[in-house]
Amino acid sequence: MLAPKQKWLIGAGIAVLVLVLGWVNYRKLSGAAGDAVAVRTQVLEPQDLQVTVLAPATLAVAKEYEIRSLIQASSISLAVEVGDRVRAGQVLARADTWELDLAVAQAESNFLSARAQLEELRRKAELGPEQARQQVAAAEVALEQAQAHLAQVEATLATQRQAAQARLAQARSALEQARAGLSRGQVTPEELEAALHQVRSAEAELAALDPEGSPQIQEARLQVRSAEMRLAEARLAARSAEVLPDQIHAAEAQFAAAEAALRKAKEDRGKAEFRSPADGTVLRVEVKDGQPITPGTLIAVVAPTEKLKALVRVDEMEIGKVQVGQKAILTTPAYPEERFEGVVVRIDPQGVRSETGTSTVYPVEVEVEARGKLRPNMNVDAEIIADTRTGVLALPLEALLSEGEDRWYVWVVRDGKATRVEVRPGLRTRTQVEITEGLQPGDEVVVGPLSALRNLREGQRVRGEAKAE
Numbered sequence: 001m002l003a004p005k006q007k008w009l010i011g012a013g014i015a016v017l018v019l020v021l022g023w024v025n026y027r028k029l030s031g032a033a034g035d036a037v038a039v040r041t042q043v044l045e046p047q048d049l050q051v052t053v054l055a056p057a058t059l060a061v062a063k064e065y066e067i068r069s070l071i072q073a074s075s076i077s078l079a080v081e082v083g084d085r086v087r088a089g090q091v092l093a094r095a096d097t098w099e100l101d102l103a104v105a106q107a108e109s110n111f112l113s114a115r116a117q118l119e120e121l122r123r124k125a126e127l128g129p130e131q132a133r134q135q136v137a138a139a140e141v142a143l144e145q146a147q148a149h150l151a152q153v154e155a156t157l158a159t160q161r162q163a164a165q166a167r168l169a170q171a172r173s174a175l176e177q178a179r180a181g182l183s184r185g186q187v188t189p190e191e192l193e194a195a196l197h198q199v200r201s202a203e204a205e206l207a208a209l210d211p212e213g214s215p216q217i218q219e220a221r222l223q224v225r226s227a228e229m230r231l232a233e234a235r236l237a238a239r240s241a242e243v244l245p246d247q248i249h250a251a252e253a254q255f256a257a258a259e260a261a262l263r264k265a266k267e268d269r270g271k272a273e274f275r276s277p278a279d280g281t282v283l284r285v286e287v288k289d290g291q292p293i294t295p296g297t298l299i300a301v302v303a304p305t306e307k308l309k310a311l312v313r314v315d316e317m318e319i320g321k322v323q324v325g326q327k328a329i330l331t332t333p334a335y336p337e338e339r340f341e342g343v344v345v346r347i348d349p350q351g352v353r354s355e356t357g358t359s360t361v362y363p364v365e366v367e368v369e370a371r372g373k374l375r376p377n378m379n380v381d382a383e384i385i386a387d388t389r390t391g392v393l394a395l396p397l398e399a400l401l402s403e404g405e406d407r408w409y410v411w412v413v414r415d416g417k418a419t420r421v422e423v424r425p426g427l428r429t430r431t432q433v434e435i436t437e438g439l440q441p442g443d444e445v446v447v448g449p450l451s452a453l454r455n456l457r458e459g460q461r462v463r464g465e466a467k468a469e
Contacts, residue, residue: 037456039464040448041413044393044441051387051429053321055364057312057330059378061303062367065278067092069297070271074099075290080300082285086276092300095272095293100265102215107258107265109222113229114258118251120233132238139234143227150220157217161209168202175199280304283376308374310342310366312382316351319362321386323347328366332380335373342368344384387427393439394432399447400425401454410439411446411456416463418446418456 069076073095080092123135178195181187211217284301287293310330314322324347330340346365354361366382368374400423401409408425411418423438439445446453446462456462 036416036461036463037418037452039411039413039446039452039456039462041444041462041464042395042399042447044395044435044439044443044445046391046441047394049389049392049394049427049429049432049434050385051321051427053314053318053384053386055312055314055318055361055382055384057310057366057380057382059308059310059368059374059376059380061283061305061376062307062309064283064301064303065276065280066301067274067276067299069095069274069293069299070295071095071100071268072292072294073097073272074292076287076293076299078285078287078289080282080285082282084282086280086282086302088276088278090276091273092276092282092302093274093287095274097269097272100269100272102218104262104265104269105215105219106222107262109219109226111255111258111262113226114251114255116226116230117233118248118255120230120237121248121251132234136231136234136238139227139231143224143231146220146224146227150217150224153214153216153220154211157209157211157214161206164202164206164209168199168206171195171198171202274299276302278302278304279306303376305370305376308368308370308376309345310368310380310382312364312366312384313354313361314364314384315354316360316362319347319351319364322362322364322384323386327385328368329383329385330366330368330374330380331383332374332378334378338373340368340371340374340380342366342382389427389434392426393435393441395435395445396447397428397431397433398450399445399453400433400435410435411453411462412439413444413446413462413464416461418458418460418462420458 075096076093077096078093080086080090086092120135175192175195175198178187178192182189182192280302281304282300283303286298286300293299310328312328322344324344326344328342328344330342331338332340343366344364345367348363348365351360351362353359364384366384374380395410399410401411403409407422409420409422412421413419421438421443424436426434426436428434446456446464452462
């Protein structure tokens with residue numbers, strides 16, 4: 001049996017213990033400021049939120065133009081080099097037109113002859129015998145004039161050839177003397193080389209005066225043949241003033257064929273100039289000066305470089321966020337202060353393995369203005385803006401806590417105490433999350449540190465510095 005005094009002491013001790021435990025519990029729940037949990041907070045204000053997809057990219061031209069030859073020519077002369085900026089219609093190269101000019105001259109001669117024959121037949125159908133005889137006399141005069149002109153051209157060329165032969169003989173004699181003088185030490189090697197050059201020049205001059213290759217003689221001979229044909233037709237008309245309809249029809253067909261051949265010859269000569277189809281830059285030149293070309297020969301490749309396409313390699317985990325028409329921002333170390341805006345224009349439906357071989361990436365094309373700075377094959381970083389929200393409430397991702405499936409909450413500071421508030425999240429970025437329900441502008445939300453967020457209890461006192469976002 002305990003004495004009364006002992007019972008009183010035990011009772012008093014129990015009462016004191018109860019009071020102490022109650023005080024400790026009270027301090028834990030709503031204790032003095034000195035025991036409040038230190039936290040970081042954020043005062044909610046409406047802000048803009050963006051979801052972006054980051055990926056590496058390489059720049060390329062959007063379209064290439066191949067300039068190919070449609071004709072055959074013995075040689076070509078270039079007017080541009082790789083890297084040159086060109087305008088639409090600018091001449092890139094020219095083919096040697098000597099053969100084309102000759103073909104045009106021949107076609108023109110045939111055309112004139114066919115036209116004259118047709119006109120003659122038509123006139124003959126309307127002429128009487130007397131007029132036919134007059135036509136014969138005129139044709140004879142025209143033939144004599146053409147023959148006289150041919151003789152004059154041949155005489156002039158013969159005179160020129162004689163002079164060229166004399167110069168060649170003189171040059172060869174000088175060359176032999178120079179060789180002899182060289183062996184005797186009277187002539188230097190340079191003087192011998194000069195004499196040899198004179199011989200070659202004289203030989204080239206003489207070869208250029210070959211009658212069979214002279215355009216003047218060819219043209220004069222064509223005129224003689226044309227005059228002979230007209231004379232023969234005039235004599236035939238004189239013998240028989242009657243012209244059959246079949247003759248006129250045949251002459252009309254011949255004239256139409258000659259006209260078509262002349263048109264094609266002129267078109268071919270017009271194709272001797274190779275022009276750029278668009279403003280751009282010369283990426284490649286596939287021929288050399290003096291090289292012969294045939295139909296289909298690739299002359300050069302030109303591409304517009306005012307607009308480029310960025311070939312963005314988007315990871316398979318991010319491709320679902322990307323859509324055609326979205327805005328993209330490109331950056332490059334070459335211009336660290338510049339931001340180049342572009343637009344997504346194509347998403348490849350089939351993925352490819354990444355360079356490391358550890359994942360799948362999807363090629364995405366972004367069209368971008370080069371602004372005179374971006375260049376093909378340049379490496380850039382692309383930031384595709386997948387979604388944008390304006391005037392929303394947003395928090396750092398770590399401030400959003402979960403409790404079971406689709407149950408989300410945050411800690412809001414009210415009267416210096418932590419209050420749990422259930423919320424509904426919306427758009428998420430890499431660092432932030434939109435809150436669509438549960439919070440209002442001006443609410444002060446605990447955003448860290450993570451250790452404090454996980455251990456907070458309802459009604460627990462907190463202290464921290466709020467920063468408006």
